[in-house]
Amino acid sequence: xxxxxxxxxxxxxxxxxxxxxxxxxxxxSVIPFVNKVIIINDASIDQxxxxxxxxxxxxxxxxxxxxxxxxxxxxxxxATGNTYAQSQNADIIIHFDADGQHRTCDIAPLIKPxxxxxxxxxxxxxxxxxxxxxxxxxxxxxxxxxxxxNKIFFDINLTDPQSGMRAMNKKALTEIKINQxxxxxxxxxxxASHKKNLKIKEVPIQVIYHxxxxxxxxxxxxxxxxxxxxxxx
Amino acid sequence: xxxxxxxxxxxxxxxxxxxxxxxTNKINSREFALWFIFWFLVAGAVISIKKIDKLVADLGxxxxxxxxxxxxxxxxxxxxxxxxxxxxxxxxxxISKINSHIAIQNAQEKKQSQN
Numbered sequence: 001x002x003x004x005x006x007x008x009x010x011x012x013x014x015x016x017x018x019x020x021x022x023x024x025x026x027x028x029s030v031i032p033f034v035n036k037v038i039i040i041n042d043a044s045i046d047q048x049x050x051x052x053x054x055x056x057x058x059x060x061x062x063x064x065x066x067x068x069x070x071x072x073x074x075x076x077x078x079a080t081g082n083t084y085a086q087s088q089n090a091d092i093i094i095h096f097d098a099d100g101q102h103r104t105c106d107i108a109p110l111i112k113p114x115x116x117x118x119x120x121x122x123x124x125x126x127x128x129x130x131x132x133x134x135x136x137x138x139x140x141x142x143x144x145x146x147x148x149x150n151k152i153f154f155d156i157n158l159t160d161p162q163s164g165m166r167a168m169n170k171k172a173l174t175e176i177k178i179n180q181x182x183x184x185x186x187x188x189x190x191x192a193s194h195k196k197n198l199k200i201k202e203v204p205i206q207v208i209y210h211x212x213x214x215x216x217x218x219x220x221x222x223x224x225x226x227x228x229x230x231x232x233x
Numbered sequence: 234x235x236x237x238x239x240x241x242x243x244x245x246x247x248x249x250x251x252x253x254x255x256x257t258n259k260i261n262s263r264e265f266a267l268w269f270i271f272w273f274l275v276a277g278a279v280i281s282i283k284k285i286d287k288l289v290a291d292l293g294x295x296x297x298x299x300x301x302x303x304x305x306x307x308x309x310x311x312x313x314x315x316x317x318x319x320x321x322x323x324x325x326x327x328i329s330k331i332n333s334h335i336a337i338q339n340a341q342e343k344k345q346s347q348n
Contacts, residue, residue, distance in 0.1 A: 064340055065340065066336040066340050067339065069332055069335060070328060070332060072325075072329040072332050076333065079333060080332070080333040080336055080337065083337060084336075084340065179326070181326065232326060
């Protein structure tokens with residue numbers, strides 16, 4: 001970490017649900033880039049919890065594990081992580097996936113605009129210079145539809161409408177409250193950051209796909225969850 | 234007429250079943266009252282179906298009274314499902330809040346005990 005980063009408390013928040021295959025590798029790869037890794041075990045039913053307990057014994061100062069008693073969804077896990085990071089007075093937080101699809105080399109460019117005071121929230125984009133090998137249907141059908149929805153309904157012009165890798169400073173962390181328990185939190189965070197007039201920036205990231213992820217059905221579920229979630233406070 | 238008799242027999246069956254459920258404490262008084270009033274109103278609608286037909290025609294509907302009742306029932310069911318979805322969403326959110334609170338509290342207690 002360079003001198004500029006040493007003055008900041010940088011936390012990486014990783015929600016994990018049944019990620020026994022990749023979680024250890026992901027956490028070990030993230031540790032050198034941040035001050036603290038917060039993993040939210042969302043009531044996994046595989047070996048994830050045991051792996052996390054072993055990792056915490058190995059890295060007691062670098063890792064904090066938050067265990068949900070019941071499965072609440074990725075959005076709820078991120079909300080738990082955000083609340084904990086806020087209680088620990090984090091300066092910058094990074095949302096990172098547990099399944100190893102995000103690259104640690106993208107962390108530094110992601111937080112750079114925050115360190116330079118150019119942005120309050122930075123979204124990683126899979127559609128800028130660095131191109132991800134995204135499945136054809138997702139890239140050419142689902143993402144353009146999601147971009148159109150963002151543009152028409154929320155007047156949002158981001159190249160990546162569903163990015164899971166993002167960084168926030170203290171201001172963004174305070175202003176944005178994640179209410180969407182499921183996958184609709186991506187849209188919610190983007191929408192909230194526009195609504196709160198935060199300084200927004202996108203930086204190119206590359207995502208390594210191990211599986212398809214959200215299909216058309218998943219996309220429709222996100223829209224349904226977003227609408228239902230917006231009606232309940 | 235025959236259809237009305239069959240419908241009334243079915244309603245009587247449901248009311249008797251309701252009384253049995255109340256006597257065996259399978260439902261509480263509030264649920265009993267709610268369902269009793271519901272079946273009572275349905276019985277009233279079945280008995281006065283001719284009057285409802287006339288009322289529906291006077292209101293400008295082309296369908297018969299029973300059809301209009303059916304359409305309203307479907308609408309009511311959709312509304313109840315929507316209300317139920319909202320309630321489930323609210324419960325889910327509350328469960329998430331409790332989970333989050335417990336997870337953070339446990340982590341902080343663990344941290345304190347380590348210090």
